[in-house]
Structure formats: C-alpha cells, structure tokens
Amino acid sequence: MSRFGKKLADMATLLEVSREFTYRCAATMDAGEIIIKEISMAKNFATDVSDKITYNAVQIFGGMVCMRGSLVERLFRDNRILSIGGGTREIMNEIICKQLDL
Numbered sequence: 001m002s003r004f005g006k007k008l009a010d011m012a013t014l015l016e017v018s019r020e021f022t023y024r025c026a027a028t029m030d031a032g033e034i035i036i037k038e039i040s041m042a043k044n045f046a047t048d049v050s051d052k053i054t055y056n057a058v059q060i061f062g063g064m065v066c067m068r069g070s071l072v073e074r075l076f077r078d079n080r081i082l083s084i085g086g087g088t089r090e091i092m093n094e095i096i097c098k099q100l101d102l
C-alpha cells in the first residue's frame with residue numbers, strides 16, 4: 001500500500017457512496033416521485049465529499065499544487081463554488097429541516 005493508500009481508499013469510498021445516493025435520487029425522480037429532502041441531502045453530501053477529496057488531493061500533491069497551471073490547484077479552486085451555487089449548504093439544511101418538521 002502506498003503511503004497515501006488509506007487516504008485514497010477513504011476518498012474512493014466516499015465518492016462511491018455519493019455517486020450511489022445521487023443515482024438513487026435520479027432514478028426515484030425518473031419514476032415520478034417528489035424527493036425534495038433526499039435531493040437536498042444528496043447535494044450537501046456530494047459537495048461535502050468533493051470538499052474532502054479536493055482538500056486531500058492538495059495534501060497528497062503537496063507544495064507543487066500552489067503553482068498556477070496545476071490540475072489539482074484548478075480543481076481545488078473550482079470545487080469551492082459547489083456548496084454555494086444552486087443552493088448553499090445552509091439553505092439545503094433549512095430545506096431538510098422543514099421536510100423533517102424540525
């Protein structure tokens with residue numbers, strides 16, 4: 001196992017879970033169900049996972065990614081908008097709370 005093996009295994013696991021949840025939401029919507037709560041949860045979960053994965057990618061590649069033009073630097077910067085655009089994390093949580101009658 002490489003020195004980053006455990007980190008990469010955790011990243012791959014989170015990515016897989018996020019993908020499965022997203023696909024389940026898509027299939028349920030495709031079947032005509034309204035699943036506002038699950039979609040909000042899926043957005044928050046997926047963007048939380050992408051935050052973790054891009055953060056860890058920077059850690060793995062080290063100082064090299066401080067350089068403009070590096071792919072990981074670009075992915076890290078681009079990722080930041082995902083939990084803001086199309087409904088922020090806080091607003092998604094508001095929606096989830098309402099759907100759960102909290």
Ligand SMILES: Cc1cc2nc3c(=O)[nH]c(=O)nc-3n(C[C@H](O)[C@H](O)[C@H](O)COP(=O)(O)OP(=O)(O)OC[C@H]3O[C@@H](n4cnc5c(N)ncnc54)[C@H](O)[C@@H]3O)c2cc1C
Binds near residue numbers: 081085086087090094
């Ligand atoms: C690059 C980019 C692309 C975008 N693309 C799209 C797009 O394609 N379609 C689209 O519809 N919108 C898009 N947006 C807009 C995006 O949806 C808004 O930026 C987002 O809804 C937040 O609104 P705001 O920027 O006005 O921040 P504000 O509403 O001022 O919020 C600032 C912060 O306060 C938090 N906040 C606000 N209200 C509450 C509350 N009641 N409780 C707790 N926290 C709260 C927010 O979560 C956020 O963290 C895009 C934005 C950017 C920067």
